[in-house]
Amino acid sequence: xxxRNQPTARQVRLGTELRRLREAAGxxxREAAGxxxxxxxQMSQVEAGLAGVSAERVRRLAAHYACAxxxxxxxxxxxxxxxTQGWWExxxxxxxxxxxxVAELEYHATFLREVVITHVPGLLQTPDYARAVFSYAVPExxxxxxxxxxxxxxxxxxxxEGDDAATYETVVHxxxxxxxxxxxxxxxxQLRAILHQIDRGHTVRVIPFxxxxxxxxxxxxxxxxxxxxxxxxxxxxxxxGTAFLDAGSxxxxxxxxxxxxxxxALGPGPSRDFIHRILKDL
Numbered sequence: 001x002x003x004r005n006q007p008t009a010r011q012v013r014l015g016t017e018l019r020r021l022r023e024a025a026g027x028x029x030r031e032a033a034g035x036x037x038x039x040x041x042q043m044s045q046v047e048a049g050l051a052g053v054s055a056e057r058v059r060r061l062a063a064h065y066a067c068a069x070x071x072x073x074x075x076x077x078x079x080x081x082x083x084t085q086g087w088w089e090x091x092x093x094x095x096x097x098x099x100x101x102v103a104e105l106e107y108h109a110t111f112l113r114e115v116v117i118t119h120v121p122g123l124l125q126t127p128d129y130a131r132a133v134f135s136y137a138v139p140e141x142x143x144x145x146x147x148x149x150x151x152x153x154x155x156x157x158x159x160x161e162g163d164d165a166a167t168y169e170t171v172v173h174x175x176x177x178x179x180x181x182x183x184x185x186x187x188x189x190q191l192r193a194i195l196h197q198i199d200r201g202h203t204v205r206v207i208p209f210x211x212x213x214x215x216x217x218x219x220x221x222x223x224x225x226x227x228x229x230x231x232x233x234x235x236x237x238x239x240x241g242t243a244f245l246d247a248g249s250x251x252x253x254x255x256x257x258x259x260x261x262x263x264x265a266l267g268p269g270p271s272r273d274f275i276h277r278i279l280k281d282l
Contacts, residue, residue: 008097009101009104013233015047017072018076019047021061022061030043035061052080058077075228078227087158088100096241103155103159106156106166112159113168113170113258115171115216116173116220117176117219124157126189128186128190129182134149160197166225168203170202171258172207177194177278191278195279198268204272205265205267205268206265206271208274211265221234221257222235230251
């Protein structure tokens with residue numbers, strides 16, 4: 001089978017975890033390849049996500065690596081056989097791969113935690129708000145590229161609105177709620193949309209401007225829960241794209257960072273009242 005030209009973040013993650021298990025066992029790629037009657041080059045492709053691997057081979061490798069974490073092995077075996085062709089596949093070749101990777105990650109997430117400072121969370125944005133954000137790109141996006149981005153962002157909400165929706169918690173700074181990315185009508189509709197998601201049971205906490213001692217302006221993140229904690233992932237946006245972080249030390253850092261930011265925010269009830277007050281100001 002020819003190597004994948006562009007593996008998804010989920011496929012890369014499976015390969016990364018297999019590599020981590022091999023390295024923890026102190027084995028070389030060629031030694032692991034010998035167990036599967038394969039080559040070191042083919043093993044490297046598997047560990048890079050460029051080639052698939054069966055659930056049976058995942059279990060054989062884990063046994064050879066003396067991995068005693070049954071929950072991790074089961075989760076990796078499930079990833080190996082997953083053939084989900086989600087709605088995001090409709091955008092392949094239309095949007096950058098990172099857009100699809102984010103949607104796939106959210107689809108498989110067991111919970112979602114988000115921190116935003118300057119923009120309303122993507123999962124809560126209205127079409128007009130999202131269109132205003134994407135319209136600010138430089139160079140300006142033509143309609144043929146702008147509208148698919150807006151549609152994709154709206155369809156991502158399935159992760160928190162479907163029958164099997166993930167638990168969603170977000171911490172939003174007052175800055176994000178007050179910046180007028182478009183006009184006041186769009187701002188009012190956006191705040192009403194956030195209140196609607198709160199009424200659906202999602203948790204939104206607000207950090208008011210008046211909070212002192214908050215130096216977490218760079219804390220923006222989307223933390224996605226995996227089937228087990230070792231398979232959690234953190235997404236961080238930058239001017240150069242989206243970074244997917246999954247090393248154990250990174251996950252631990254961002255778990256603590258989320259809780260630290262959370263302590264600076266109002267509780268869910270007061271946050272809802274706070275959003276209502278901002279809405280009245282508009």
